[in-house]
Amino acid sequence: MSFWAKLKNTLVMFMQGRHGADQLGMFTLIAGLVLSLLASFTGIGLLSLLGLALYVWTLFRMFSRNHEARMKENQKYVALTSGAATKVRQFIKRQKNRKEYKYFRCPKCKVLLRLKRGCGEKEITCVRCGHQFKQKA
Numbered sequence: 001m002s003f004w005a006k007l008k009n010t011l012v013m014f015m016q017g018r019h020g021a022d023q024l025g026m027f028t029l030i031a032g033l034v035l036s037l038l039a040s041f042t043g044i045g046l047l048s049l050l051g052l053a054l055y056v057w058t059l060f061r062m063f064s065r066n067h068e069a070r071m072k073e074n075q076k077y078v079a080l081t082s083g084a085a086t087k088v089r090q091f092i093k094r095q096k097n098r099k100e101y102k103y104f105r106c107p108k109c110k111v112l113l114r115l116k117r118g119c120g121e122k123e124i125t126c127v128r129c130g131h132q133f134k135q136k137a
């Protein structure tokens with residue numbers, strides 16, 4: 001067995017039963033990197049300390065054997081950030097298609113809808129709540 005195969009085998013054995021990387025882990029790793037870079041540019045020692053604390057927390061979570069607690073933390077993080085990620089994705093898509101479609105919200109439930117530009121006034125039925133209203137495009 002080569003040196004690299006032995007090293008890989010040892011690492012696999014070490015990581016068995018441990019939590020590993022997840023979305024929260026990637027976020028804390030990147031946030032720690034950003035804080036460390038900011039600290040090196042600005043010379044503020046506190047940022048460096050915060051970055052180091054995030055690295056330590058990331059490693060603690062990756063090597064933790066308490067899957068249940070780490071999964072709960074990650075689920076909270078995903079629940080907090082998924083709404084924001086969806087809004088950013090929708091905004092980018094709207095900006096890309098703004099010349100082709102007119103975007104508007106349902107007056108009743110506020111869901112985002114769209115109409116092809118230049119089709120005139122249409123009777124709209126909301127896909128979520130079924131509310132009917134007229135909309136120009």
Ligand SMILES: [Zn+2]
Pocket residue numbers: 106107108109110111126127128129130131
């Ligand atoms: Zn609606």
